[in-house]
Amino acid sequence: MISLSSQQSTSATTPVWRQASSQMLAALTVALPALFGAAAAQAQTVTIKYSHFLPANSGFNQKVALPWCAAIEKDSGGKMKCQLYPSLALGGTPAQLADQVKNGVADVVWTSPSYSTGRFPRTEALELPFTMPGDGLMASKAMWDYVQQHAMADYKDFKLLAIHSGGNSVISTASKPIMSAEDLKGLKLRSPSRFAALFLSAIGSTPVNMPLAQVTEGISKGVIDGAMIPWEVLPAIKVDEVTKYHMEGMPSQPGFIQTPMAIMMNKAKYDSLAPELKAVIDKHSGPALVELTGKAWDEGIADTRKKLAAQGNKTLVIKDAEYNAMKKTTASVEADWIKQATARGLDGKQLAAAVHSIGQKYLTK
Structure with missing residues (x-):
């Protein structure tokens, strides 16, 4: 048995390097739990992989994706953050984004149900001609209401954060001003969706299915005469630089x-x-995100109009008589869809009536 005096004597004769080692060990004993705690806290941070198909400088990325990511990071106290992948940086095509988010390649995506023909059958009613208000915010609210009431079954495999309007698809042409349905006959125009293609075909144009990234070059080389594209997207892919009307x-x-x-x-x-x-x-989802996207789209439309006017592009507003003629000429698009939806077991007539009713409600607000 070692006496206290013997311990003190032994300590006094302990080499300096061994005393230093003991001190270092004691310091590490205190520091390591703190370090591991910090690492554990960092490991608990949830990263949301967010993918979409427009460039980083686009209105969607700047005014919707980035603010949403900043908001969830702030309100989670830094426990959630986004890693954005614009311009399909995770690979694939816009049409494949729905599968990417379903399969976990991405955690959040922004895409259009229109890109997956038949996959979101109830949502297709929102693409019927002459149903939604031209105002981005009002159209987005109308779309969200319609989906909540009639189309949530389409999204059973997803957590739906928002549905919003991509804006009115204006008809942009390189060299020929369009003021009537007659003027559209024979033109080759890029179509953004199956319903837009049906719309253009009914009028007498030739719809061309072409990825957004190829549209500007297609117009500049004369492969197509123009495109049906929402206002907000025109400058994002520089279509405004190769069209005049x-x-x-x-x-x-x-x-x-x-x-x-x-x-x-x-x-x-x-x-x-x-x-x-x-x-x-x-x-930050549902009505709040619908509001964010709708307002962003309206701001983007206003900015685009100013930009195009400043560079000499012309906005042409057709007269009521021509507008009504286009409605009459394209009425078959809705009639055919009702038949197809009914054949798939849906009440196509009721869905079409609902989308018109809800669209009209927000048109008058």
Whole structure:
């Protein structure tokens, strides 16, 4: 048995290097738990992989994706953050984004249900001609209401964060001003969706299915005469630089064709979140996100109009008689869709009536 005096004597004769080692060990004993705690806290940060198909300088990326990401990071106290992948940086095509988010390649995507023919059958009613208001915010609210009431079954494999309007698809041409349905006959025009293609075919144009990234070059080389594209997207892909004329109806009238856009989240990713983080996602989704996107689209439309006017492009508003003639000429698009939807077991007539009713409600607001 070692006495206290013997311990003190032994300590006094301990080499300096061994005393230093003991001190270092004691310091590490205190520091390591703190370090591991910090690492654990960092490991708990949830990263949301957010993919879309427009460039980083686009209105969607700057005015919707970035602010949404900043909001969820702030309200989660830094426990959630985004990693954005604009311009399809995760690979694939716009049409494949729905599968990417369903399969967990991305956690959140922005795409259009229109790009997946037949996959979102109830949502297709939103693409019927002359149904949605021209105002981006009002059209987005109308689309969200319609989907909530009639089309949520389309999104059973996803956590739907928002549906909004991609804006009125104006008809932009390189060299020929368009003021009537007659003027459209024989033109080769890029179509953004199946319904836009049916619309153009009914009028007598030749719809061309072409990725957004190829449209500007297609027009500049004369492969196509123009394109049917929403206002906000024109400068994002520089179509405004190769076209001169942009034809639309009156602001008080429903647009020719609108493309619904969806922001969807991987269902398993959402379900894996802690309750407080789900609450943050919920707070910044639904009506709040519809409001954000709708306002962003309206701002983008206003900015685009100013930009195009400054560079000498012409906006052409067709007269009521020509507008009504276009409605009459393209009425077959809706009639055919009702038959197809009914054949798939849906009440096509009721869905078409609902989208007209809800669109009219927001048109008058």
